[in-house]
Amino acid sequence: MTMTGEDRTAAHAGPWWWVRRRSAALDVSLAVVSAAECGAEGVPFAxxxxxxxxxxxxxxxLAGSVLLLRRKWPIAVVLVAIAITPAQMGFLMGVVGLYTLSAAELPRRIIVALAGMSMVGTMIVTFLRVRQDMARGDLTLGDWFEPFASITTSLGLTAPPVLLGLYVGARRRLMESLRERADSLERELQLLAERAEERAEWARGEERTRIARDMHDVVAHRVSLMVVHAAALQAVARKDPEKAVRNAALVGDMGRQALTELREMLGVLRSGEGVARDPDPVPLAAVGVAAAAAASRAAAEDGVGEGPCLSELDELIGQSAAAGMVVDLSVEGEGRSYGQEIERTAYRVVQEALTNVHKHAAGAKTYVRLAHRRSEIAMQVENEPPPEPSSASGARLPSGGNGLLGMRERVVALGGVFVSGPTDAGGFRVSAVIPAVVAAV
Known part of the structure; x- marks a missing residue:
């Protein structure tokens, strides 16, 4: 599991100012060695x-023990090392102090200044010591050896720790930057995963709502007509056998049509089963989106689930008329082809409105008006009060069921306007206007 920077700091917390315990152990060991070195060098100094x-x-x-503070106060450690350079002690402390100073996040001018002071101090002390040795006769080299020895010694004790510290500090800052970047990417991925799950849940909800609307449109209308015809069949079975036969044939046709539409819808749903049963460990969000996409592709490629269109409106009204409803259809403007979704929505609005008349105002005369305009298509279904008062009472109240809600959702989804409600005459009116060209969302 990936840890953030705060988790790593909490997991490796050390004593005092140390981040990790092993860092504290290393500094204590270096301080002990430095103290022993400076203590031994204190004998000739004394x-x-x-x-x-x-x-x-x-x-x-005491001076060598200052190296214990190198991570907390690296400047103080280097200054102490420079101060004891004339006493010819603290070489380890000077090297480690310069390395720590260069690796720390300090301004470059401070690092350069202290490194220069240390180099100059080492150069002077080395020059004086070589001269004393040559004066005592311990060294018999030429005069060129004094500056050569002092320069090489000062550079050897100063340049390597400074360069190494600069490299380690730059690498440490780079790793910290990469770590923070990885933490940021991990948080972004978590947010993206949550948003993807939300979008998938929304898509599944929209798909469930669409399927519920289609099921309601198919079952409610067909079954309502079948119930009406069954009642008529029961009434005329003995008086008019020929009419009873015709009504029975109509009931059978409507039942077969309802089954056909239901099979088409179920075929679209089954097209997504292969995605849902994929054994690979795909996230749930991806499965939901993929299933919806597969179902849509299958419907588009196979022509399954395309639904009805406006050319079938005469057949729809004929079925209602066969059920005993008096329907008056009027069309304004020149008919033309619309998009599949527009024609299906217009058909479903008229279908559901007629279904509501069958349910709540049986026997009432109904007017269906369809208007083809330049940039929109308008439809209106209005029924008169039912002949029986018991039915009229139900028609005076606007329906709050799934039918009106489904019609409104369909029309609004295409950018249209939907209005429904009772009329002053006691009937009921359903009106919808749908743009001829749906704007891409």
């Missing part, structure tokens, strides 16, 4: 300075 040896040793141990 003899040369004419002070007690114990004092020189204590001074060296």
């Amino acid at each position: 003899r040369d300075a004419g002070i007690p040896v114990v004092v020189g040793i204590l001074f060296g141990v």
Whole structure:
């Protein structure tokens, strides 16, 4: 599992100012070695300075122990190393201090200034010591050796730790930047995954709503007509056998039409089963979107589930007329072809409006008006009050069921306007206007 920067800091918290315990152990070890080195070098320093040896040793141990603070105060460590350079002690502390100073996030001018001071101090001390050795006769080289030895020694003790510290500091900052970037990408991926899941859930909800609307349109209209014809068949079965036969044939035809439309819808749904049963560990969000996409592709390629169109409007009205409803159809403007979704929606609005008349105002005369305009198509279904008062009472109230809600959702989804409600005469009116060209969302 990937950890953020805060998690890593909390997981490796060390004592005091150290981030990790192993860093504290390393600094303590370096401080002990530096203190031992400075303590040993304090013996000749005490003899040369004419002070007690114990004092020189204590001074060296105290100065060398300052290396313990190299991560907290690297500038102080380098300054102490420069200060004790004339006493010819603290070489380890100077090297480690310069490395720590260069690796720290400090301004370059401070690093250059302190590195230059350390190099100059080492150069002077080395030059004086070589000259003293040559004066005592310990060295018999030429005069060129003094500057050569002082320059090479100062560069050897200063340049490598500074360059290494600069490299390590730059690499550390790069790794920290990459780590922060990885944490940021991980958070973004989590947000994207959550949004994808939300979009998939929304898509599944929209698909469920669409399927519910289609099922309602198919079942409610066909079954309502079948119930009307069945009632008529029961009424005329003994009086008029020929009419009863015709009504029975109509009931059979409507039942077969309803089954055909239901099979088409189920075929579209089954086209997405292969995606849902894929054994690969695909995320749930991707499965939902892929299933919806597969179903849409199958419907588009096979022509399954295209639904009815305006050319079938005469047949729809004929079925209602055969059920005993008096329907008056009027068409304004020159008919033309529209998009599949527009024609299906217009057909479903008229179909559901007629279904509501069958349910709530049986026997009422109904007017269906269709208007082809330049940039839109308008439809209106209005029925008069039913002949029986019991039915009229139901027609005076606007329906709050799934039928009107489904019609409104279909029309609004295409950018149209839907209005429904009772008329002053006691009937009911359903009106819808749909743009001829649906704008892409």
